Amino acid sequence: MPLRSDWSTKPCSIARGIEAIGDPWVLLILREAFSGVRRFDDFAVRTGANDKVLASRLKHLVEIGLLQRHPLSKGARPRAEYLLTEAGADALPVLHAFSVWAEKHGPNRDLGSLGISCAACGAATQSADTCRACGRTLAPGNVIWSRGGRWPGTFEVVGLPAAG
Amino acid sequence: MPLRSDWSTKPCSIARGIEAIGDPWVLLILREAFSGVRRFDDFAVRTGANDKVLASRLKHLVEIGLLQRHPLSKGARPRAEYLLTEAGADALPVLHAFSVWAEKHGPNRDLGSLGISCAACGAATQSADTCRACGRTLAPGNVIWSRGGRWPGTFEVVGLPAAG
Numbered sequence: 001m002p003l004r005s006d007w008s009t010k011p012c013s014i015a016r017g018i019e020a021i022g023d024p025w026v027l028l029i030l031r032e033a034f035s036g037v038r039r040f041d042d043f044a045v046r047t048g049a050n051d052k053v054l055a056s057r058l059k060h061l062v063e064i065g066l067l068q069r070h071p072l073s074k075g076a077r078p079r080a081e082y083l084l085t086e087a088g089a090d091a092l093p094v095l096h097a098f099s100v101w102a103e104k105h106g107p108n109r110d111l112g113s114l115g116i117s118c119a120a121c122g123a124a125t126q127s128a129d130t131c132r133a134c135g136r137t138l139a140p141g142n143v144i145w146s147r148g149g150r151w152p153g154t155f156e157v158v159g160l161p162a163a164g
Numbered sequence: 165m166p167l168r169s170d171w172s173t174k175p176c177s178i179a180r181g182i183e184a185i186g187d188p189w190v191l192l193i194l195r196e197a198f199s200g201v202r203r204f205d206d207f208a209v210r211t212g213a214n215d216k217v218l219a220s221r222l223k224h225l226v227e228i229g230l231l232q233r234h235p236l237s238k239g240a241r242p243r244a245e246y247l248l249t250e251a252g253a254d255a256l257p258v259l260h261a262f263s264v265w266a267e268k269h270g271p272n273r274d275l276g277s278l279g280i281s282c283a284a285c286g287a288a289t290q291s292a293d294t295c296r297a298c299g300r301t302l303a304p305g306n307v308i309w310s311r312g313g314r315w316p317g318t319f320e321v322v323g324l325p326a327a328g
Contacts, residue, residue: 005212008271011313013277020266024182094258096261097261098186100257100293101251101258102177104251106177108173112175129261132299135299137296
């Protein structure tokens with residue numbers, strides 16, 4: 001991770017959380033994982049990360065337990081899928097918190113927005129993790145992302161793979 | 165900012181938020197600002213950032229409007245205070261989201277924890293921005309941080325300077 005020092009032993013959970021998942025590429029990869037992306041090449045196209053950057057961040061996310069690597073094939077270029085774990089799914093509020101802040105205070109808000117809605121009651125929310133209309137905790141599987149601007153679309157945020 | 169590319173014109177508010185405030189040092193400086201730190205030297209001691217890193221991040225935070233610089237004196241080494249703006253105060257959920265994740269999934273949880281409580285009703289919360297007991301939005305001025313481990317203490321999270 002490209003931090004200046006190792007904050008994983010700091011006596012502050014903010015610093016330890018930043019050390020683990022506060023890297024910009026890590027956060028962008030998680031965004032795509034929540035959007036349903038599972039393959040290296042798809043992460044590369046959707047995030048714009050080069051192969052070296054992407055490989056290092058995927059390795060990090062597997063090592064700290066946010067993604068699980070599932071081999072699909074062997075050979076000269078083995079293929080694999082990267083699936084969110086529970087720890088990965090629980091990082092969703094971090095992405096939401098950045099988005100909520102940027103929607104209110106960030107630059108270039110006309111270029112595209114991200115609406116966050118509760119899938120259960122349908123209400124839009126300005127919270128990172130709680131539907132203020134029905135009180136439900138927002139987690140993958142009960143969140144709808146609505147994108148406007150140059151990147152339109154509405155889809156359910158995915159989390160853990162379906163059982164069975 | 166030490167990002168690989170400029171994400172401030174991305175059509176995604178997650179990416180734009182990360183570009184603006186997703187730098188580890190920026191987040192640590194904001195943590196200290198919420199703890200009441202206002203002076204360069206105090207930020208340096210509390211974050212461990214060297215002068216060059218700290219100066220560049222404070223400059224960035226002033227430029228994008230999260231801190232306001234108030235000169236206190238002129239001279240060979242002018243002194244100043246850095247105060248949170250409304251945009252800075254609204255970044256609190258980003259820090260909380262990292263902490264909530266790290267308290268649940270991060271490494272070295274025995275080294276120190278951060279409890280987040282609603283100052284109005286007193287309930288502890290696992291949310292980044294909403295008291296799930298009384299429904300209030302958590303914002304500076306109505307949040308209590310309780311630190312355990314090697315960095316104990318309880319204090320009110322500060323935000324905008326008091327009027328008058």
